[in-house]
Amino acid sequence: MMTGAPQARSAGIRYVFPVLAGKLARFATRLRGGGSAFPGYLTNRLAPTLLPTLAGQFRYGVVFVLGSNGKTTTTHMISEVLRAHGLTVFTNPTGANLPQGVTSALLADATLTGRIRADVAVLEIDEGYAADLADRLSPSVILSLNVQVDQLYRFYETERVADMMLEASKRATGHVIVNRDDPYLSKIDTSAMRGEVSFFGVSPELVAASAHGLANAADTRSGNAGILDHDAFAEVVSARGRDVVVRVDGVDAEITLPARGLHYAADAAAALTVASRVLGPDFTVESAAKGFAQMAPAYGRGEVIPLRRDPAGEQVEFVMFKNAPSLQMNLDALEGAPERALIAIDEGTPDVSWLYDVDFDVVKRIDVVTGEKAYQLALSLEHAGVEIGVVEPDMEKAVALMRALEPAASGRQTWFVNYELMMIGRRLLGHGDQEIARR
Amino acid sequence: MTDTVRIVQLYPVELGITGDRGNVRALQVRLERAGVPVDVVRVGIGEALPADADIIVLGNGPLSAMRIVADDLRARAAELEKFVEAGRSLFAIGASAELLSEGVDLLDGEILDGLGLFPFRVARTRDRNVGYIIADAPFGRVIGFEDHASRWTLGPQAEAAGTVVAGKGSFSLDGAAGEIVRRGESYASNVQGPALPLNPQWSDAILTAVTARRGIAWSAGDAHTHLNEYADGARAAIEHLVHSKDFSTIGL
Ligand SMILES: [Zn+2]
Numbered sequence: 001m002m003t004g005a006p007q008a009r010s011a012g013i014r015y016v017f018p019v020l021a022g023k024l025a026r027f028a029t030r031l032r033g034g035g036s037a038f039p040g041y042l043t044n045r046l047a048p049t050l051l052p053t054l055a056g057q058f059r060y061g062v063v064f065v066l067g068s069n070g071k072t073t074t075t076h077m078i079s080e081v082l083r084a085h086g087l088t089v090f091t092n093p094t095g096a097n098l099p100q101g102v103t104s105a106l107l108a109d110a111t112l113t114g115r116i117r118a119d120v121a122v123l124e125i126d127e128g129y130a131a132d133l134a135d136r137l138s139p140s141v142i143l144s145l146n147v148q149v150d151q152l153y154r155f156y157e158t159e160r161v162a163d164m165m166l167e168a169s170k171r172a173t174g175h176v177i178v179n180r181d182d183p184y185l186s187k188i189d190t191s192a193m194r195g196e197v198s199f200f201g202v203s204p205e206l207v208a209a210s211a212h213g214l215a216n217a218a219d220t221r222s223g224n225a226g227i228l229d230h231d232a233f234a235e236v237v238s239a240r241g242r243d244v245v246v247r248v249d250g251v252d253a254e255i256t257l258p259a260r261g262l263h264y265a266a267d268a269a270a271a272l273t274v275a276s277r278v279l280g281p282d283f284t285v286e287s288a289a290k291g292f293a294q295m296a297p298a299y300g301r302g303e304v305i306p307l308r309r310d311p312a313g314e315q316v317e318f319v320m321f322k323n324a325p326s327l328q329m330n331l332d333a334l335e336g337a338p339e340r341a342l343i344a345i346d347e348g349t350p351d352v353s354w355l356y357d358v359d360f361d362v363v364k365r366i367d368v369v370t371g372e373k374a375y376q377l378a379l380s381l382e383h384a385g386v387e388i389g390v391v392e393p394d395m396e397k398a399v400a401l402m403r404a405l406e407p408a409a410s411g412r413q414t415w416f417v418n419y420e421l422m423m424i425g426r427r428l429l430g431h432g433d434q435e436i437a438r439r
Numbered sequence: 440m441t442d443t444v445r446i447v448q449l450y451p452v453e454l455g456i457t458g459d460r461g462n463v464r465a466l467q468v469r470l471e472r473a474g475v476p477v478d479v480v481r482v483g484i485g486e487a488l489p490a491d492a493d494i495i496v497l498g499n500g501p502l503s504a505m506r507i508v509a510d511d512l513r514a515r516a517a518e519l520e521k522f523v524e525a526g527r528s529l530f531a532i533g534a535s536a537e538l539l540s541e542g543v544d545l546l547d548g549e550i551l552d553g554l555g556l557f558p559f560r561v562a563r564t565r566d567r568n569v570g571y572i573i574a575d576a577p578f579g580r581v582i583g584f585e586d587h588a589s590r591w592t593l594g595p596q597a598e599a600a601g602t603v604v605a606g607k608g609s610f611s612l613d614g615a616a617g618e619i620v621r622r623g624e625s626y627a628s629n630v631q632g633p634a635l636p637l638n639p640q641w642s643d644a645i646l647t648a649v650t651a652r653r654g655i656a657w658s659a660g661d662a663h664t665h666l667n668e669y670a671d672g673a674r675a676a677i678e679h680l681v682h683s684k685d686f687s688t689i690g691l
Contacts (some may be wrong), residue, residue, distance in 0.1 A: 149456055153569045153586050157501035158456070220453050220504035347680070350570070351584045353631045356461030375672030379636050382665050383464045391672060 015050055015114030018043050022107045040103030053114055054106045055137040060087060060120035060278050061174065062137050064130060066165045067145025068217075069326045070267045071097065071124040073258065074145060076295060077271035078122045084291030085279055090118035095419075097126045099133055120278060127161050128154070130168035140174040141195070143274050145267065146216050147184045150323040153351055158217045159184060169193060175277040177233075177270065181207065183219035186227040198277060200269040201232040202262060206239055210262050211332045212359065215325030234269040234276070236262075241335075248272045253285035255292040259319075261333035263326065268292070305429050307413060308403055316402075316413045316429060320422050324354040327416070337364040338414035342402050343381075344371035344395060344421040355380035365389065367405060370398035371421050395421060399428045442655050443476040447492045450500075450508050451481045454535050457586075459498025461633035462530060465642050466494060472662035475655055484511045488518060493649050495522065499533030499631065502545075509551065512538055516554045523556055526652065528645050529625035532634065533587060536620075536627035537561045540591070557620050557627045558594035559610065571681050572606030572630060574618040579640035580604075581619065582674045583632035591620070598622065605681045624648045639663070639670050 022043030043050060055062050060082075065075045072094045079089045092105040102123060110116050125133055134142065144165040147158060155161050162184035169176045169188070172195040178185040180201035190197045207213050218225040238245040242257045244265045253272055257264045275291075276283040307314040321327035343366050345352060352373055360381060367389035369378045374393040381388055392398045402413060417425055448455070448463045467477045480489055484507070488495070500508075519539075523529055536557070537543050543551040543561040553561075565588070572585040581601055591610040593599060599612050600619035608616030609629045619628040624645065628634065635642045643659055650657035659667070 152456070156567065156588070157503070159501060159503055218452060220501060220507055223507065225452065351457075351586060351631065353458030353461065353584065353633055356458035356464060356633055356636070357455075372676065375669050375676055376632075376637075379666070379669040379673050380461065382669050383461065383468050383636055388665070391669065393676070 012113055015053070015110075016112045018050055019107065019110055019112050019114055022104070026104060026108060038100070039107060040100035043107055044100070044103055050114055051103055051106070051136050052138065054110055054116050055121065057116050058090070058118060058121050061140030062121040062123065063141045063143065063274055063278065064134065064137075064139045064168065064172075065122065065124045065143050065145070065274075066127050066130050066168065067143075068127075068148035068150045068161060069323060070145045070263060070270075073264065074143070074267040074271050075122050075124040076258075077268060077292065078143075078274050080295045081271055081275040081288045081291035082120055082122070082278065084287045084294065085275070085282060085284075087119040087279075088117065090116065090121045092123050094124075097124045097129075099129050099136075102133065102137075125168075127164045127168075130164060131171065134168045134171035139172055141177065141274055141277055142169045142172040142175075143177040143270055144169060144179065144182075144185050145270055146179050146182050146214075146325075148215065148323055148325040149217050149354065149357075150325075159219075159221050166192075169195075175274075177273050177277065179216070179266065179270065180230045180232050181214050181227055181266065182216045183225060183227050184217065184221075186230060187219065187222060187224075198233040198273050199230040200234045200266070200273045201230075202236040202239075202266050202269065206236060206262065206265075212328050214262065214266060215328050232269070234273040236265040236269050239265045244268060246272050248276055248283075248285060248288075251285050253288050255289050257292070258295055259333075260335075261329050263329040304412075305426060305431055307429065309430050314407050314411050314413065316415050316425075318422055318425065319414060319416045320419060321416060322349075322418060324357045327358050330416070331358070331360065331362050334362055334414075337362060339408040339410045340402070340405055340413040341366045341416065342368045342370060342398060342413065343377060343416040344369075344398070344425070345373040345377055345418050346420050347372040348420050349373065349418055352376050352380070356383070358384075360384040360386050368392055368398045368401050370395050371418075395424050396428060399425065442653075443478050444470055444493050444649060444653065444655070445478045445480060445489055445491055446494045446496065447480050447482055447488060449482050449488070449495055449497045450484065450504075450512075450535070451498070452483060453504040453508050454498045454500040454533075456501065456504070457499040457533060457631045458633045459496065459532060462498070462532070462635040463496050465633070465635035465639075466496070466646060468666065469639070469642055469646060469659065469663060470657065472666070473657050473660065475650070475657055484508060488515065492522070492527070493653065494528040494530065494645065495519075497529070497531040497535030497539075499535065501534070505534045505538055505543075505551065509538060513552070513554060516556075519554065519556055523623055523625045526623045526648075527625075528649050529556075530635070530645065531625075531627045532631065533629055536629065537589065539627060541594070543589075556625070557622055558597040559591045559620055559627075560594070561589050561591055564588050564590055568607035568629075570606055571677050572608065572618060573604040573678065573681060574601030574606075574608065574630075575604055576601040576619060576641070578644035579638065580674075581630060581634065581638050581641060582677050583630035583634050583637055585609075585618075585629050586631060587629045589629070593617075593620065600626070601628075636666075637670055637673055639667050
């Protein structure tokens with residue numbers, strides 16, 4: 001219906017009405033406490049050229065972050081590393097990774113005439129919409145983190161997720177960045193890409209030393225279940241707790257991760273590859289390390305919150321997971337069995353069959369099992385031989401039960417939670433649900 | 440030693456995408472807690488099936504994985520036919536159940552030949568059946584999760600074991616929907632969850648048959664209290680969700 005609209009990518013007065021309408025809609029939905037999809041939808045309808053126009057204004061281009069797991073963390077890492085190099089970064093809030101959410105986020109930052117003041121956009125994007133959004137936002141860099149068995153009810157077959165990521169990657173104008181240690185992604189057809197392909201990875205010694213490797217999906221399609229060998233542009237060469245060394249283009253970056261775990265180290269190598277490709281010769285490992293140091297723990301990834309509102313008292317460490325691989329990698333990164341533990345999943349994860357693929361050996365006991373899926377969780381833990389204290393589906397009561405436990409000698413409880421229950425858990429501990437800790 | 444029950448998981452790498460290890464685990468744990476020793480053997484492509492297997496468990500996987508195991512599985516057709524015919528226990532979910540059928544008609548017209556171990560035929564469909572499923576079977580109410588794009592057409596000799604109470608099911612049954620095809624002590628179905636941990640009465644039906652055939656004393660007792668209690672809780676939560684007014688399976 002707006003086919004007659006000019007295609008020029010310069011901003012201007014014709015965007016005032018659509019931007020204003022979108023901003024008003026955004027304000028209205030916020031007042032209602034509702035989602036952020038409608039304003040984006042409205043603006044896209046009123047001015048289909050606005051999105052490309054906004055995207056075309058980033059001097060360093062647009063970066064897409066794709067992957068079954070680690071999108072939020074890696075988007076955060078890339079943003080902080082680029083900021084440490086002096087760039088102004090635009091990024092979308094966690095979960096706003098569908099087209100309307102991305103539009104809505106861009107809209108919030110745009111002036112009425114459709115101008116946006118940032119040097120670069122770093123966007124986490126849902127795999128299912130990546131190619132479509134790439135057509136509209138013309139990303140310069142597309143990063144694909146991993147392909148894991150996840151959201152089968154949505155994507156049906158894991159290899160389709162790989163295909164979606166690689167199909168979108170064809171649209172990257174500058175660089176395509178993929179995980180060398182991912183069976184499907186390692187088989188990328190580099191000749192089909194417009195952009196230069198770079199790999200990141202974890203040294204084979206570190207992967208071998210990890211109890212369950214990197215937990216990426218086996219390739220059931222090509223006849224080679226494993227990875228194809230590639231030299232990594234950035235490779236994790238050492239990992240001790242949160243302290244890791246990533247060799248980036250031959251230079252060692254010594255960085256501190258937001259949380260323990262080899263999957264976070266792999267995310268860091270991915271982030272460093274992206275930053276180096278975006279910045280070119282201006283990239284330095286020193287600034288990169290500064291970026292990681294400034295990174296406040298993203299919600300649920302190694303964040304520590306007082307259990308009883310006493311900052312000097314017992315603390316809760318949130319360990320967030322969304323699927324079997326992320327839960328497994330977090331368990332593998334534990335320093336021994338947690339002294340006091342809670343685990344929670346809500347109904348937002350409808351099929352929890354994958355719980356039976358997780359090796360819970362390191363966890364001896366879970367004090368409270370909670371969330372709408374509490375009994376299914378307890379059932380899988382019981383089959384895994386984990387001792388269970390109480391099953392209490394109500395998260396509020398579960399938190400009360402955890403608070404009533406005798407204080408841990410370690411001064412710390414460990415709560416394994418999915419995203420939604422992490423937000424609820426934080427709120428119940430008195431940490432309101434402000435937006436994700438990203439600037 | 441002679442009392443050891445041997446459980447085989449066939450193609451755990453290729454066909455194990457929906458927590459299918461949990462079905463093995465349920466049978467194993469229920470036996471072990473009653474004092475019956477269990478040996479679990481994982482058998483992959485090209486590896487021999489132990490001659491004295493008591494239970495064979497197969498799981499789910501993508502179409503690509505079905506293609507990768509198909510030839511190897513077909514090479515075992517006679518061995519598996521003898522196994523099922525002899526009244527031993529086989530438990531197949533999703534993709535593996537499809538391969539053990541008479542054949543799978545794919546959307547593009549291609550046909551994937553099955554082993555004909557179960558008398559039904561599979562047609563892949565454009566629409567996907569996703570959500571909780573509840574079916575009533577002779578061994579009790581089966582509760583789980585379904586996630587498949589297929590319709591099964593049963594042959595005249597096929598024994599349908601379950602009538603669907605909620606959810607889509609895998610085939611038509613007397614004007615209603617059906618789930619689970621049974622042949623002797625072997626089962627084919629699309630119930631995930633995994634099915635056996637969530638449905639102790641189904642596990643016990645299998646284990647009763649196995650232990651009776653082997654002459655092993657076995658019964659569920661106090662040692663199974665937690666397993667049954669958590670399964671009851673999980674089943675009640677799912678039934679409650681399915682029957683609540685505003686529940687609309689999965690928002691796809
Ligand atoms: Zn117990």
